[in-house]
Structure formats: structure tokens, C-alpha cells
Amino acid sequence: MVPLDKLHQITQRFEFLEAKLSTGAAEDFAQVSREYAELKPVAEQIAAYRQLLDDIAEAEAMLDDPEMRALAEEELPALKTRQPELEQALRVALLPRDAADARPAIMEIRPGTGGEEAALFAGDLLRMYQRYAEAKGWKFTILEESETELGGVKEVVANIQGEGVFARLKYESGVHRVQRVPETESGGRIHTSAATVAVLPEAEEVDIDIPANDIRIDTMRASGAGGQHVNTTDSAVRITHIPTGIVVTSSEKSQHQNRAIAMSVLRARLYDMERQRAAEERAADRKAQVGSGDRSERIRTYNFPQGRMTDHRINLTLYRLDQVMQGDLDEVIDALIADHQATLLAEMET
Secondary structure, eight states: OOOHHHHHHHHHHHHHHHHHHHHTOOSSHHHHHHHHHHHHHHHHHHHHHHHHHHHHHHHHHHTTOTTTHHHHHHHHHHHHHHHHHHHHHHHHHTSOOOTTTTSOEEEEEEEOSSHHHHHHHHHHHHHHHHHHHHHHTOEEEEEEEEEOTTSOEEEEEEEEESTTHHHHHGGGOEEEEEEEOOTTOSSOOOEEEEEEEEEEEOOOTTTOOOOGGGEEEEEEOOOOSSGGGOOSSSOEEEEEETTTTEEEEEOSSOHHHHHHHHHHHHHHHHHHHHHHHHHHHHOTTOOOSSOOSOGGGEEEEEETTTTEEEETTTTEEESOHHHHHTTOOHHHHHHHHHHHHHHHHHHHHO
16 A cells, blocks of 8 residues: 555655745756656556546546436446556656666776677677667767777766666666677687676765865877877876776867866766665675676676677666667667666665
8 A cells, every 4th residue: 555644745845845936936947947847647547546546536436326326337447457557657757766867977998808899899798889879869978989800899988867867777777698609709709708887976076075185197199090099289188086096088189178077077986886785785785887898797688699788787688689789779778777677675664
């Protein structure tokens, strides 16, 4: 049973925020707007549930009226059939939310085991996520990219902006395994290689305080595969976070821009470390987001000869790998979200 007193509190809070925004009395407009936007779908779900309860009560009252009894008997079964569905939808809406879900994301992709084929697969994953972002109307900006001579990816760091970015992409973090005949293989043998994906919520300066004494900033000459990647001035920036040993670099044309990009990535990594630490305190057996890149630590397998993609966390297999690699990821991400929600619901009910 959904607790009605909790629904009342949420509705009151939503109406309070709505009033503040309508009168322009909100001092922190951005924060109030964010909370209002987060509560709105919950408030709408509550309103639908309450309306259903009112309709059921009204129909049950009509049973005592001889003239309205037939109509009530016709309406009640359909109304009561909807009640469990709306209650379940409301339970899902009331689940604890990840505070980072509404944030933009920093995505990092690196090859794991498999040499050049792993680097080529990392490039395929990059293009897959670029297409997915485009289909969602998100802005996908590459912050740092280094390529191999054959066009593979040694490392790529991207910023993704849009509605619900981290909420959907956070499930992509982990080791992705590929099974296929590499372009570099002349004998037609199937190889297995891997690439790692890390998706971090973008952090703001207020989230992570980085004292100046904790970082070392070095400038260096940018280098790359040629063309636009080559820079003749010492504009590239490398920032080392001394307490953790984290190193981030940025090699765009502007040194000032590079400092801002590198600090943004550093904040995201430190913020993610804090989130990981908090999560491990809640669940000591929680595994690290990204492993070493070894095949055995996979979350997903892309089998090209069989045209299938398997997500090992939820035992989901799709036989439409071509569409997946073109960025059609909604089915697997929706399934991962549903599985996570089911886990949270089970924890709340025990």
C-alpha cells in the first residue's frame, strides 16, 4: 500500500515550489527549478493515483443508487484493474533518486586487452555513443582524443550535455567485450578483445573543493596523429592531483581552455571517487565501476559473427547488433533501468 501521508507531503512541497516560481520569489531560482522539475513527474503520478481512488469511491457509492447501480458495476472492474498498475508506477516514482541523474556526463573510453583490435573496437564504441547522443538530442563534445595509426582509439574523453544524460548512460560503465574477425587478421580467425567505458557525472566547483596546493599543472607541446592534432606551441595542459595521483590532460589549441577542460575532468573523477566510497559504505560487496580491461571482467559482449549483443548483468541478448552499433541502445538501457528499479523495490519491501 502506498503511504498516503507521504504523498500528501510531496504534493505540498511541489505546490510550494510551484508558487515560489510563479511569484518569482525564489532566491536560488536554478536550485528551485531543478527540484521542481524532479518532483513534477512524481506529483503528476500522485494526482493520477488520487483521481483513481476518488473514481473508485464514487463508483462504489453509486452501487447504493438503484438508477446508477448498473453503470457503477460496469465501471468498477476497469477502475480496480488499473489500481495495481498505478500503485506500481507510483512506487517506482517514489524510489530514491540518484542525485547525479540529472547531470551531464564525462565519458572515458580506453582499449583493454586485444592490442590494435581493442583500439579499433574502442573507436566503434565511441561512434555508437555519438549516434545515441545525436538520436537523443544531446550535445556530444570530445575533450581529448588520441588515435592509433590504423584509426583506433588509444583514449577518448567526452562531455555529454542534455536531459537525463547520466541517468541513462551510467549503466554503460564497465568492460565491453567484442568477438569478431579483426581487419588486421588475414586468416579469418575470430578474436576476442575488450574496451573499458567509464561514465562519470559532471561535477561543479561547489561539489568538489580542490585546493591549489593539491595540484601540479604542467604545460607541454601537444602531439597527435597529425593534421589538426599537431600543435606547435606549448598549449597542452597536464594536471596532477597530488593526493590521489590522478593525472588528466587536455590538448586543445587554447591553454586557458585546456586548463578548464582538465579541471572539469579532474573534478568529475574526484566526485566519482566520493560517490564510489559512499556506495561502498552502503554495500561492501559493490564492485568497482571499471575493471582492468581483462576479458573476464565483462558487462557486455558484442558477437559480430552471430549478430548478437548480450548484457551479462541482466542476461539480456539482442540479435540485432547492427542496430545497436548504430546507436540504438534504448532497449538494453531501459531493461537495465527496470532491473535496477526492481532491485530497489525489493530492498524497500524487505
